[in-house]
Amino acid sequence: MFGAWSSEATSRNVQDASMYERYEQWMARYGRQYSNMNEKETRFNIFKKNVAFIESSNNNADKPYKLSVNQFADLTAEEFKSQRTGFKGPGDLPPLTTTFKYENVSVVPSSLDWRTKGAVMPVKDQGECGSCWAFATVGALEGAIQLATGKLISMSEQELVDCNVGGENEGCNGGYPDVAFLYIIEKHGLTNEANYPYTASDNVCNATEVDTPSGSITAYEDVPVNSELDLLKAVANQPVSVCIQASGAFMSYSSGVLTGPCGTDLDHCVTAVGYGTSDDGIDYWLLKNSWGTEWGEEGYARIQRNIEAVEGMCGIATSASYAIV
Incomplete structure (x- = not known):
């Protein structure tokens, strides 16, 4: 014995x-x-x-997906969520937008990747700051501006972190893309990253740089809630800010199409930059994340599309919005 x-x-x-x-x-x-x-x-x-x-x-x-022992492997799920996500729900905001410009779209490509069309900047890294909302907003903004002007400009997440504060958005303590879009409209644009570089921290708003916008939008719209079909119509026409639940396997995601299990308690925002079908026949959304290029598929993830639940995988169809130039 x-x-x-x-x-x-x-x-x-x-x-x-x-x-x-x-x-x-x-x-x-x-x-x-x-x-x-x-x-x-x-x-x-x-x-x-x-x-x-x-x-x-x-x-x-x-x-149909693999996980890896990545740079987050010494963090608990709670620590990871507090450091690397940052979505905050709408709370007491005014009603969401009611118009949807792509409502009558009837034909979309079977697959699409906005990276191949020059509408996506390289992957960035939000660091230990709950600013995913700013990166998702900027990813959608950069795409909209490129499609309207032909110019792909790296816009400033740090301006949003420092200056779009008060109310729902609180810099590294989280925020909501719709509020960020409203800020960009009210300020008549956002400056570029070279003028106002990212620091992964909360700072005092730099009024001088804010006064030199590099790209502006006239409006934004929300994708109708709980409709992957409407989300498909939007992503087929431009990059879209989407919010998901990024707990569980998402933290260690490495490759393939993430098929869950995944909840709908939204905590993280990314940019949907395409969609397609994998070699083994699984429909997916292509997401640009903000955790650097060592995470996932060089900073990107594919998550299952066209699932039975109306919310979509990880709640992707519950809080999506895009910029109108």
């Missing part, structure tokens, strides 16, 4: 040693340093749990 227990304990120690070596390699890759050994040990235990979840998911051959 004692021998069996000793053998089992030794096996666990070997496994822990192997995992710790993997942890050290992961720390070196991502330049992770901790203030003391207690913190390092705490993070190691979180790392172990995340790796177990990732490997369990990847061992399921029925899943």
